[in-house]
Amino acid sequence: MQTVPFATSFMPTPVFQPQLGRSVTIDQAASLLGVSRRTIYYRIREGRLLTVRTIGGSQRVLVSSLDAARA
Numbered sequence: 001m002q003t004v005p006f007a008t009s010f011m012p013t014p015v016f017q018p019q020l021g022r023s024v025t026i027d028q029a030a031s032l033l034g035v036s037r038r039t040i041y042y043r044i045r046e047g048r049l050l051t052v053r054t055i056g057g058s059q060r061v062l063v064s065s066l067d068a069a070r071a
Contacts, residue, residue, distance in 0.1 A: 023052055023060035032066055043069065 024032065029049070030040050040061065043049045050065040 022063040024063060024066070025058075025060060029061040029066060033069060 026037055026040050030037050033040070040049065044051055044059075044061070048065075048069060050062045051059045052062065053059055
């Protein structure tokens with residue numbers, strides 16, 4: 001009989017995929033694109049910019065999505 005370690009039998013598996021890459025703050029993204037912070041939030045909501053959340057809860061914009069937005 002195969003035993004399952006106690007700690008892993010009750011741990012849910014993560015449903016998110018961490019994004020690896022360089023990121024910038026909302027202010028930095030607005031400066032790089034030459035738009036307002038509000039425009040950055042609109043573009044995030046529309047899905048035109050990708051973000052990650054830090055452990056502290058801050059939202060950061062992935063540089064790769066900024067490059068795509070500039071093109």
